[in-house]
Amino acid sequence: MKTLVPLLLAGLFATHAMADDIPKHSCKLPVIPNIQASDTVRKYFDKNTTNYKKCIEKFVEEQRQIAKTSPDKTTAYNANEGAEAAVKEYNKFMEELAERNSHLEEPEDANK
DSSP: OOHHHHHHHHHHHHHHHHHHHHHOOOOOOOOOOTOHHHOHHHHHHHHHHHHHHHHHOOOOOOOOHHHHHHHHHHHHHHHHHHHHHHHHHHHHHHHHHHHHHHHSSOOOGOOO
């Protein structure tokens, strides 16, 4: 019994350590400007959005390469999880942006 408790604790800490090793990107998430933003602010936002996309794509590609080539299964798993988390974050951002933009568009029937 004395050896079982330390083994169980070691297992718990090992699982926690695995979750902490999932890589995170350092890409800067653009702040969506408000509706009254100037053209300059919108252009700056568009540039930041393009840079964010490129950064996420680079990070995902790097992590997928690590996942493919790493002989260590934990490293490969963590790299894949990091890539998937980055893709989910990017998709969520794009959905929020699309939803905001859909509210700005005029209905087609309003012009008739």
